[in-house]
Amino acid sequence: MTTPEILMPAPMLASVITALDERFVLHRLWEQADPDIFLATVAPRIRGLAASTLAGRIDGSWFDRLPALEIVANFGVGYDNVDAGAAAARGIMVTNTPGVLDEEVADLTVGLLLATLRRIPQADRYVREGRWPIAPFPLSPTLRGRRIGILGLGAIGKAVARRLEAFGVPIAYHGRSRQAGVRYDYFDTPAALAAASDVLISIVPGGRTTRRLIDAEVLAALGAEGVLINVARGSVVDEAALVAALEAGTILGAGLDVFEDEPHVPEALRSMPNVVLLPHIGSASQRTRAAMGSLVAHNLTSWFESGRALTPVPETANMG
Structure with a gap:
C-alpha cells in the first residue's frame, strides 16, 4: 500500500x-x-x-x-x-x-486575572526600575468581593470555574443555552452577564458567530470597576471599543492573551498602565x-x- x-x-x-x-x-x-x-x-x-x-x-x-x-x-x-x-x-x-490543553489554559487564565487585578507585572517593573526605595508601590484592586462572569462555559470555562471556586468568589456564566447540572447562575446575554459581574472572562470559540461579541454595550455593562480577561480569540472583542472603554474609564482594566491582528498589538493597548498583555501563551507550555x-x-x-x-x-x- x-x-x-x-x-x-x-x-x-x-x-x-x-x-x-x-x-x-x-x-x-x-x-x-x-x-x-x-x-x-x-x-x-x-x-x-x-x-x-x-x-x-x-x-x-x-x-x-x-x-x-x-x-x-x-x-x-x-x-x-x-x-x-x-x-x-x-x-x-x-x-x-x-x-489536552484545558488545564493549562485554565491555569494561565487565573494567573492573568490575578496579574491584572494585583498589577503584578507593573510591580515587577517598579522594583526593576529602582523606584521602590523612593516610594511604596500604589495599592492595587483586589479579587476579594468580586463577582466572576464566564463567557463560554465549555471544558476550559469549567476548569477556570473550578479554580476560582477555591477563591470563594461567586460565579455566573453565559453560553448558547443553560447547561443542565450547572449550579452557577445563568444569564441569557453577554451584556446581562457583564452587568452582573465585576470580572468578565472570555473563553468562547472564535469564528463568525462570536465575532466582536464583547462590544461597547457589553463593556459599558461591565462598568467602571469591571475587568475584562480574554483568553479566547482576539476576534471575540471589539478591540477599538475596548481601547475606548479603557481610555474613558468605562472599565477598570483588562488582561489580554489574544488580539485581533496577532502578533500586532495596538500601541494604545501597549501604552496603558491598567492592561496586562501576553503573547497568546494560554497553552504554551512545553x-x-x-x-x-x-x-x-x-x-x-x-x-x-x-x-x-x-x-x-x-x-x-x-x-x-
Missing part, C-alpha cells in the same frame, strides 16, 4: 514533524524555494494536511488545490482558521486538539504543546489506519 502523503504548510514542533516523518511522506511547504510551484507538483497526491494558525486560513481555495485531500488535522482546540463547513461539504475530515502535537499526529495516523479520527470537530463528527 502506498504511504499517504501529508502537507505541512507552516512549521510545527519538531516532535510533530518527527512523528509524521516516521509514518508518512511529509512535505514541508515553508522550506520550498517556490511554494506555489512545489504545491502544484505534489497537490494531486496530498491526502492529509497538518495545519496551524501559522498556515493562515484553510478554506475552499486550499481544498480546490488539493483534490485528494481527506483530512485536515489542526493544531489547537480552536479551529476558526479552518473552514470546517466547506470541508464537511466536500467530505474532508477536520480534527482539533481538545482536552508539556501541553507536545501533547497537542502528539494528538495531531495520532489523528492522522488513526484516519489512515482505520478511517476514523480521534477528535473530529462537530461539523465533521459524523464522517468516517
Whole structure:
C-alpha cells in the first residue's frame, strides 16, 4: 500500500514533524524555494494536511488545490482558521486538539486575572526600575468581593470555574443555552452577564458567530470597576471599543492573551498602565504543546489506519 502523503504548510514542533516523518511522506511547504510551484507538483497526491494558525486560513481555495485531500488535522482546540463547513461539504475530515490543553489554559487564565487585578507585572517593573526605595508601590484592586462572569462555559470555562471556586468568589456564566447540572447562575446575554459581574472572562470559540461579541454595550455593562480577561480569540472583542472603554474609564482594566491582528498589538493597548498583555501563551507550555502535537499526529495516523479520527470537530463528527 502506498504511504499517504501529508502537507505541512507552516512549521510545527519538531516532535510533530518527527512523528509524521516516521509514518508518512511529509512535505514541508515553508522550506520550498517556490511554494506555489512545489504545491502544484505534489497537490494531486496530498491526502492529509497538518495545519496551524501559522498556515493562515484553510478554506475552499486550499481544498480546490488539493483534490485528494481527506483530512485536515489542526493544531489547537480552536479551529476558526479552518473552514470546517466547506470541508464537511466536500467530505474532508477536520480534527482539533481538545482536552489536552484545558488545564493549562485554565491555569494561565487565573494567573492573568490575578496579574491584572494585583498589577503584578507593573510591580515587577517598579522594583526593576529602582523606584521602590523612593516610594511604596500604589495599592492595587483586589479579587476579594468580586463577582466572576464566564463567557463560554465549555471544558476550559469549567476548569477556570473550578479554580476560582477555591477563591470563594461567586460565579455566573453565559453560553448558547443553560447547561443542565450547572449550579452557577445563568444569564441569557453577554451584556446581562457583564452587568452582573465585576470580572468578565472570555473563553468562547472564535469564528463568525462570536465575532466582536464583547462590544461597547457589553463593556459599558461591565462598568467602571469591571475587568475584562480574554483568553479566547482576539476576534471575540471589539478591540477599538475596548481601547475606548479603557481610555474613558468605562472599565477598570483588562488582561489580554489574544488580539485581533496577532502578533500586532495596538500601541494604545501597549501604552496603558491598567492592561496586562501576553503573547497568546494560554497553552504554551512545553508539556501541553507536545501533547497537542502528539494528538495531531495520532489523528492522522488513526484516519489512515482505520478511517476514523480521534477528535473530529462537530461539523465533521459524523464522517468516517
